[in-house]
Amino acid sequence: KAGLATGGALAAGGAAAQEPDPLITEVQHWAQGFGEGVDATPYGLPIDYESDVVRRNVEWLTADVISSINFTPIHALDGTITPQGCAFERHHSGAIDLPKEDYRLMINGLVDTPLVFTYWxxxxxxxxxxxxxCECAANTGMEWAGAQLNGAQFTHGMIHNMEYTGVPLRTLLNEAGIRTEGKWIFVEGADASSNGRSIPLDKALDDCLVAFKANGEALRKEHGYPVRLVVPGWEGNLWVKWLRRIEVTDGPVESREETSKYTDTLANGISRKWTWVMDAKSVVTSPSPQSPITHGPGPLVITGLAWSGRGAIQRVDVSIDGGKTWQVARLAQPGQPMALTRFYLDIEWDGSEMLLQSRAMDSSGYVQPTKNELRDVRGLNSIYHNNGIQTWWVKANGEAENVEVS
Amino acid sequence: KAGLATGGALAAGGAAAQEPDPLITEVQHWAQGFGEGVDATPYGLPIDYESDVVRRNVEWLTADVISSINFTPIHALDGTITPQGCAFERHHSGAIDLPKEDYRLMINGLVDTPLVFTYWxxxxxxxxxxxxxCECAANTGMEWAGAQLNGAQFTHGMIHNMEYTGVPLRTLLNEAGIRTEGKWIFVEGADASSNGRSIPLDKALDDCLVAFKANGEALRKEHGYPVRLVVPGWEGNLWVKWLRRIEVTDGPVESREETSKYTDTLANGISRKWTWVMDAKSVVTSPSPQSPITHGPGPLVITGLAWSGRGAIQRVDVSIDGGKTWQVARLAQPGQPMALTRFYLDIEWDGSEMLLQSRAMDSSGYVQPTKNELRDVRGLNSIYHNNGIQTWWVKANGEAENVEVS
Amino acid sequence: TLGAGPALAERLGLGRPALPEEIAAWDVKVMPDGRGLPVGSGTVADGEDLFSFHCAVCHGEFAEGVDNWPQLAGGEGTLDDADPVKTVGSYWPYLSTVWDYVNRSMPFGGAQVLEPDEVYAIVAYILYSNFLVDDDFELSNENFIEVQMPNVDGFIPDDRDEVELPLFVREPCMTDCKEGVEITMRATVLNVTPDM
Amino acid sequence: TLGAGPALAERLGLGRPALPEEIAAWDVKVMPDGRGLPVGSGTVADGEDLFSFHCAVCHGEFAEGVDNWPQLAGGEGTLDDADPVKTVGSYWPYLSTVWDYVNRSMPFGGAQVLEPDEVYAIVAYILYSNFLVDDDFELSNENFIEVQMPNVDGFIPDDRDEVELPLFVREPCMTDCKEGVEITMRATVLNVTPDM
Ligand code: HEC
Ligand code: HEC
Ligand SMILES: [Ca+2]
Ligand SMILES: [Ca+2]
Ligand SMILES: [Ca+2]
Ligand SMILES: [Ca+2]
Ligand SMILES: [Ca+2]
Ligand SMILES: [Ca+2]
Ligand SMILES: [Co+2]
Ligand SMILES: [Co+2]
Structure with a gap:
């Protein structure tokens, strides 16, 4: 591989090069011969150099990889759309292979006519x-007790953001006809866990989608091909994949996924249930432990993501001094309801260490709290819904570490 | 593979099933055993069943596959975002492999300080x-003489739509300092074609981006990794990939790509040059020749894409009778400037044949013309900028054909 | 022409009526009040054998859990402790949930192999391993809802709107928000991040 | 805080000054008025040999094109015909474009191997194959802009705004837009769609 310089090694800040760069003065092979033709990759993958931008799992988190989770490499992404190929996965019985031909969706329970639909x-x-x-309620869950995992991918990577195409759930329920006793729905998948969850009818009739495309193409196998439920702003566990059955019920089923799991035990031993909404949250994705500063002092782009299950992000603040003072960040685009928002703060870094934080505010007026403020309310033993402010300790050498501050 | 029924074979429209569907009454293997674990695909691809949703090229179009084009499978996509993996490619010397380490961007010409930037x-x-x-100016070009290629992928698939992250070109030009004599820029790639194009300074300072991410992740190799130019609303040939050099000039270079190619010869032999803007255009993506109706009469979703280089799509009309009468389609979201807009028309199909058309209107008031209206102005020998209304002849059996109508 | 969605029309007549056998096959859910339970029964003794055969490799002979696999028994009175142990006995509010989950999702890797009587027996054994029933207990659809689950009153509906919104809907501090800042915890000290 | 983009700030001081050798290496463009041409020259005769060696396999010995590869000569007077043949001779407005493109992009698969004198010679030969110069012609940086390109006046700047917008910015017809509709052309009759 040719090249005088590797990342950031070329003098920046207007310093002159000592001698001409052979990457410029010598004709490179890619400027002379052929690259790949248009028949080379009917469906493409990222270039080899990006092989570190992948989903990763944490082995000790779960007993095995089948009922487990992996993490989106948010530290290496920008913008807001998550490519399907590296969007986090959570399965309870593995990602199943279900052809469209074999797909059936049943709507039953308190309906006028129980129905069966094919994919078509x-x-x-x-x-x-x-x-x-779509954020897993357990995102950042490992951080309840304190700073544990060293990387935004691991602390905040149970999230992805896609453009879904689907049928409003209300349309399908209307097709079966909801009886007046119907107050909830229970949704299940076709996999062996079947992962049933109860959802109040209000939400079901509001904005839920029975989706079959994400970012334009068919859902990926690991995201529920051919059909998944989309429950905007609510915890990912409700977004049932390989959606098989929707039952209209008069009450919640109180399934395993809404009792044993996805409930939140407070300090006094009492647990909250039905904590569906994802609170407003944000994280600086770069610089961060997996995305250190390699270029030394001078212009630095601080960037991150913000989101809220209660509506649109309206503002994000960034602190470089651990929360003593804050600056209003720039939103790349106006926040959209229940979608990721990208923020930037462009600074002139003086090369001294920073305690980097971000703080999201949503259209309901909710301001992302500190982790300790959450602990004051909820105690120390929560798992889910950790939306506390994240701190990265960026050192003078540009490396960053996951820390907590007073 | 289990399954009583294949696509659309199950009776719809409330007709009762004769006997219970074994796909429901028998426990399927995917409902019993394990699917794939979270370590199976660090970077995923579409499920095998979608192997027909890929880029395709047309062999006889070009002398070889190196300077050639392939087509986005728009007939099989929905929404607006194009996944990188199946987004069309056009290269003039093949898709080159250029590591970030070896990437250099030069800005020279009529500037205060010619500069060299590394990727970082x-x-x-x-x-x-x-x-x-990003639409190739040649999209639909094969249709100038008449209906030729049978499929939306081939007639309209030289287009994709992505979320780009990049630096405004104006920022980089400002860094070098534009001298007052500077009126144009000339942009080149690092590949062997180098594919230079001239762009007026106004556009360069307006909305062009020097982009390094698309849909959140690094640009794919075939889309210009690590850096491409984004020239919103203007023909794809200007979106130089593997961007290597930007020169500020006092006039256009009149390179091969802006004289021999990408010029538009009128009936009198005189040719238009500098036809950069992509006119408002639309196409029904389904039903279409590659996406026939398989379900017989009854509810039918007609859908397609609309776009304009002059601004946002404001309305799309659909005709099912070859343009005698039109209905206003539903836009999935309000049109955004220089971005694809998805439209839908939900009809009750009576099973008789249709001549399906769509007609885009943009924020400038421009209404997409018929192909013959374009021919009246431009003659029969154009190649580029064919934004005429497309007609699909949908037959009673649901199959569709590319036709032209009086 | 612009708008979030299509108008909610009358029914389109798509899909087909589900047959009773089909609903029976897929609608296996059990509600807290016992609705959905099939007729059947099973004893702790039978449950012990079945559990040993089907479940113990992961959950342990006494439902105490093996390695990282879930523990199903124990943990009474720990919910307000530093590290609560959440099991069927200590945490689950409804017995229906156990029946439903074992019936639909377990054993892991071979779901939906158990007959109703077997599920009754296994659930009886899990109750027994949690000291909630005696060793001669037989669970059936008839006595099902008589079983008292210790933590049945341990849950409240989400009260974040009442408890947290008043705290966190507020004007954000921009300057002089705190005196000093100290690092109180470091991930690299704990050092549990997986290698990349 | 909301807004399309960052404020256009003063210079950030990023990048480094380009060295003259670097600019010389990459800035190879030639303008219509000849700016950018290196000193040099080449004859039709030398060009013929060079073309035969480097170019003829694709473009033909007489620049007439082989198979689907581009034809570089011929087509005079066809621009207003049914199927115009666009070549350097019939279509290209500026000779600078030929020099620039051959120098930067050809031969296909081995770009940037030619020396300036070779490019001059090849361009002279392409002119000759288009009957634009005699067989004893020598092209150089000095006589370069004297060469008359036949179609130099054949281009106008984009006039769609003036010619087409008045036609197509209009109120769209919604009903009774035409009397009858006939299919006038069918792709399956032509049958050129590739197999899938
Ligand atoms: C091969 C390992 C394995 C076997 C065998 C197995 N399980 Fe499990 N069990 C698991 C795993 C893994 C989970 C957690 C699954 C998840 O969270 O998605 C689980 C969860 C459970 C839970 C819920 C635990 C909680 O706290 O929420 C119960 C109850 C349970 N199993 C009962 C059984 C019974 C009864 C059997 C036998 C009939 C059985 N399991 C067999 C692995 C196993
Ligand atoms: C292996 C095949 C091949 C060889 C050898 C080759 N060319 Fe080409 N040439 C092409 C192709 C293919 C194109 C079109 C490239 C594109 O459009 O991206 C082209 C385009 C051209 C054009 C522009 C044609 C137009 O109408 O725009 C010129 C001029 C040209 N070549 C000259 C040359 C010269 C001079 C040489 C030798 C020094 C040469 N070529 C060698 C394949 C070749
Ligand atoms: Ca890398
Ligand atoms: Ca397919
Ligand atoms: Ca035993
Ligand atoms: Ca206690
Ligand atoms: Ca010869
Ligand atoms: Ca003529
Ligand atoms: Co919750
Ligand atoms: Co053009």
Missing amino acids: DLERFPRENHVYF | DLERFPRENHVYF
């Missing part, structure tokens, strides 16, 4: 398109 | 995020 039936209903984030 | 220098400038379509 679903494609005949009027569709909608929406960009939504 | 670019990441230090303030960034923006925007979703833009």
Whole structure:
């Protein structure tokens, strides 16, 4: 591989090069011969050099990799759309292989006519398109007790953000006809866990989608091919994959996933249930432990993501001194309801260490709290819904570490 | 593979099933055993069943596959975002493999200080995020003489739509300092074609981006990794990939790509040059020749894409009778400037044949013309900028054909 | 022409009526009040054998859990402790959840192999391993809802709107928000991040 | 805080000054008025040999094109015909474009191997193959802009705004937009769609 310089090694800040760069003065092979033709990759993958931008799992988190989770490499991404290929996965019985031909969706329970749909039936209903984030309620859960995992991918990577195409759940429920006793729905997947969850009818009739495309193409196998439920702003566990059955019920089923799991035990031993909404949250994705500063003092782009299950992000503040003072960050685009928002703060870094934080505010007026403020309310033993402010300790050499501060 | 029914074979429209579907009454293997674990695909691909949703090229179009083009499978996509993996490619010397370490960007010409940037220098400038379509000026070019290729992928698939992250070109030009004699820029790539194009300074200072991410991740090799130019609303040939050099000039270079190619010869032999803007255009993506109706009469979703280089799509009309009468389609989301817009028309199909058309209107008031209206102005020998209304002849059996109508 | 979604029309007549056998096959959920339970029964003794055969490799002979696999028994009175142990006995509010989950999702890797009587027996054994029933207990659809789950009153509906919004809907501090800042915890000290 | 982009700040001081040798290496563009041409020259005769060696396999010995590869000569007077043949001779407005493109991009698969004198010679030969110069012609940086390109006046700047917008910015017809509709052309009749 040719090259005088590797990352950041070339003098910046207007310093002159000592001698001409052979990467410029010598004709490189890619400027002379052929690259790959248009028949080389009918469906492409990232270039080899980006092989570190992948989903990763944490072995000790779960007993095995089948009922487990992996993490989106948010430290290496920008913008807001998450490519499907590296969007985090959570399965309870593995990612199943379910052909469209073999797909059936049943709606039953307190309905006028219980119905069975094929995949192709679903494609005949009027569709909608929406960009939504999907965050696992356990995202940042390992950090309840304190700073544990060293990287935004691991602390905040149980999230992705895609443009979904699907049929409003209300359309399908309307097709079966909801009886007046119906107050909840229970949704299940076709995998062996079946992962049932109860959802109040209000939400079901509001903005849920029965989705079959994400970012334009068919859902990926690991995201529920051919059909998943989209429950905007609510915890990812409700976004049932390989959606098989929707039952209209008069009450919650109180399934394992809404009792044993996805409930939040407070300091007094009493647990909150039905904590569906994802609170407003943000994180600086770069610089961060996996994305250190390699270029030394001078212009530095601080960037990150913010989101809220209660609506649109309206503002994000960034602190470089651990929360003593804050600056209003620049939003790349106005926040959209229940979708990721990208923020930037462009600074002139003086090369001294920083305690980097970000703080999201949403359209409901909610301001992302500190981790300790959450602990004051909820105690120390929570798992889910950790939306506390994250701190990265960026050292003078540009490396960053996950820390907590007073 | 289990399954009573294949696509659309199950009776719809409330007709009762004769006997219970074994896909429901028998426990399927995916509902019993394990699917794939979270370590199976660090970077995933579409499920095998979608192996037909890929880029395709047309062999006889070009002398070889190196300077050639392939087509986005728009007939099989929905929403607006194009996944990188199946987004069309156009190269003039093949898709080159250029590591970030070896990347250099030069800005020279009529500037105060000619500069050289490394890849990592670019990441230090303030960034923006925007979703833009990129359409090859030759998209639909094969249809100038008449209906030729049977499929939306081939007639309209030289387009994609991504969320870009990059540095405004104006920021980089400002860094070098534009001298007052500077009126144009000339942009080149690092590949062997180098594919130089001239762009007026106004556009360069307006909304062009020097982009390094698309849909959140690093640009794919075939889309210009590590850096490409984004020229919103203007023909794709200007979106130079593997961007190597930007020169500020006092006039256009009149390179091969802006004289021999990408000029438009009128009936009288005189040719238009500098036809950069992509006119408002739309196409029904389904039903279409590659996406026939398989379900018989009854509810039918007609969908397609609309876009304009002059601004945002404001309305799309659909005709099912070859343009005698039109209905206003539903836009999935309000049109955004220089980005794809998805439209839907939900109809009750009576099973008789249709001549399907769509007609885009943009924020400038421009209404997409018929192909014959374009021919009346431009003659029969144009190649580029064919934004005429497309007609699909949908037959009673649901199959569709590319036709032209009186 | 612009708008979030299609108008909610009358029914389109798509899909087909589900047959009773189909609903029976897929609608296996059990509600807290016992609705959905099939007729059947099983004893602790039978449950012990079945659990040993189907479940113990992961959950332990006494439902105490093996390695990282879930523990299903124990943990009484720990919910307000530093490290609560959440099991069927200590945490689960409804017995229906146990029946439903074992029936639909376990054993892990071979779901939906158990017959109703077997599920009754296994659930009886899990109750026994949690000291909630005697060793001669037989669980059936008839006595099902008589079983008292210790933590049945341990749950409240989400009260973040009442408890947290008043705290966190506020004007954010911009300057002089605190006196000093000290690092109180460091991930690299704990050093549990996986290698990349 | 909301807004399309960052404020256009003063210079950030990033990057480094380009060295003259670097600019010389990369800035190879030639403008219509000849600016950018290196000193040099080449004859039709030398060009013929060079073309035969480097170019003829694709473009033909007489620049007439082989198979689907581009034809570089011929087509005079066809621009207003049914199927215009666009070549350097019939279409290209500026000779600078030929020099620039051959120098930067050809031969296809081995770009940037030619020396300036070789490019001059090859361009002279392409002119000759288009009957634009005699067989004893020698092209150099000095006589370069004297060469008359036949189609130099054949281009106008984009006039769609003036010619087409008045036609197409209009109120769209919604009903009774035409009397009858006939299919006038069918792709399956032509049958050129590739297999999938
Ligand atoms: C091969 C390992 C394995 C076997 C065998 C197995 N389980 Fe499990 N069990 C698991 C795993 C893993 C989970 C957690 C799954 C998840 O969270 O998605 C689990 C969860 C459970 C839970 C819920 C625990 C909680 O706290 O939420 C119960 C109850 C349970 N199993 C009962 C059983 C019974 C009864 C059997 C036998 C009939 C059985 N398991 C067999 C691995 C196993
Ligand atoms: C292996 C095949 C091949 C060889 C050898 C080759 N060319 Fe080409 N040439 C091409 C192709 C393919 C194109 C079109 C490239 C594109 O459009 O991206 C082209 C384009 C051209 C054009 C522009 C044609 C137009 O109408 O725009 C010129 C001029 C040209 N070549 C000259 C030359 C010369 C001079 C040489 C030798 C020094 C040469 N070529 C060698 C394949 C070749
Ligand atoms: Ca890398
Ligand atoms: Ca397929
Ligand atoms: Ca035993
Ligand atoms: Ca206690
Ligand atoms: Ca010869
Ligand atoms: Ca003529
Ligand atoms: Co919750
Ligand atoms: Co053009």
